[in-house]
Amino acid sequence: MQIPDISRTKSAELYEKAKTYFPGGVNSPVRAFKSVYGTPLFIEKGDGSHIWDADGNEFIDFCGSWGPLILGHNRASVREKVMEVMQKGMSFGAPTALENELAELILSNNKYIQKIRFVSSGTEAVMSAIRLARGYTKRDKILKFEGCYHGHTDALLVKAGSGLVTFGETSSAGVPKAFADETIVVALNDKDALLKAFDDFKDQIAAVIIEPIPANNGLLLQTPEYLNFLRDTCIQNGTMLIFDEVISGFRVGFEGAAAYYNIQPDIITYGKIIGGGLPVGAYGASAEVMDHISPVGSVYQAGTLSGNPVAMAAGIAQLTELLQPGFYEELHDKTAGFVKAIEAFVAERGYELKVFTIGSIFWFAFTGKETISSADDIDPQSMLKFKAMHRELINRGIYLGPSGYEVGFISAAHTTADLETTKTAIFDSLDIVFE
Ligand code: PLP
16 A cells, blocks of 8 residues: 655755755765655664664665665664764874774685775775775786776776777776776676686787675676685686675675685675774785785775774674574574565565575565576666665665665664565565556
């Protein structure tokens, strides 16, 4: 049954004002709700799995600040640690023991990296990892996949060119064509395209970068076989393999996708969860590779707020909880049960919808296809159904990221009752979408 739209009076007022301050009224484009109905909701507070907007509407949140909040909003352990550290000052631009503490927590529980460097965002982590790969291999070209997002660094704002040409085209104004020419773009899950690129650019490719769990253009799950093929092909060509684990790191397990698939990449990038909701990114590799970075090595990379103590504190508190025995099993079981119930409902009704999932990530794909493993597999028209579902869910107090290409995240804070409420809201919404 259709229900009335929620009130957005205050959010709409704030948005009008914001438009006079910020391009499009936002500080990051997808927040502008361009792909869904209504004006953006201005969020006032969050607690556990719930958020509240400026009009007092309450939602169960499945966006989790786009992934960082694996423990939910305002987790007491994270808040208290941050407040304790803040009492002593907020930034020194000099080393602190907190950096050691977070590094120790990560490195002693992750066999895929031996040294790490903290930065302040996922974009910065990726940008630095690429520079490291180029410096290490003394090659210039990099290869990325259509449908993977790696932040807004110039070299990666590149999409596939037309036809069989593997040269990338810039996907943003302001990226020099010469930069895009250094980036090769191929389709995911296409072995021939990858081999052709290595053939066309023999001994020129410094790094292949992939989201091993591509989760920025839907959830384009790759087979372990394909990821292993990628690993082997890179080894054969003297090319570094970069796993961009800004989403998957600490999400599908403490050691991320590298452990999930048991594949050793050459460099791994992190972001989101690592900072407990504060701005932290990182990249890590073997000690030998990492020692190519300044001040010991010749690859320059720096940051005024890198390793910021308050941000480190949030990371320490959050990651400590993730190491509790059974943490991931519980989260994954909870997610699997939630997805199964939706799939059962969809099957019973005969609706054309699949819910792809891994760990605590899920994605609604309005498709009849059994698998979706490359960007081309997604029908853009299917996004209209997501748009309709998003409106229904918002009106029923369920907050999903405002685009059908975005995945949802379940956190440790989501209760059985939350998930029951959400399932009912999804069932009712789907009945309207498919009416
Ligand atoms: N890499 C991946 C896989 C991401 O999902 C993102 C952001 O969503 C980034 C890099 C960029 O991270 P940030 O937004 O922190 O710069």
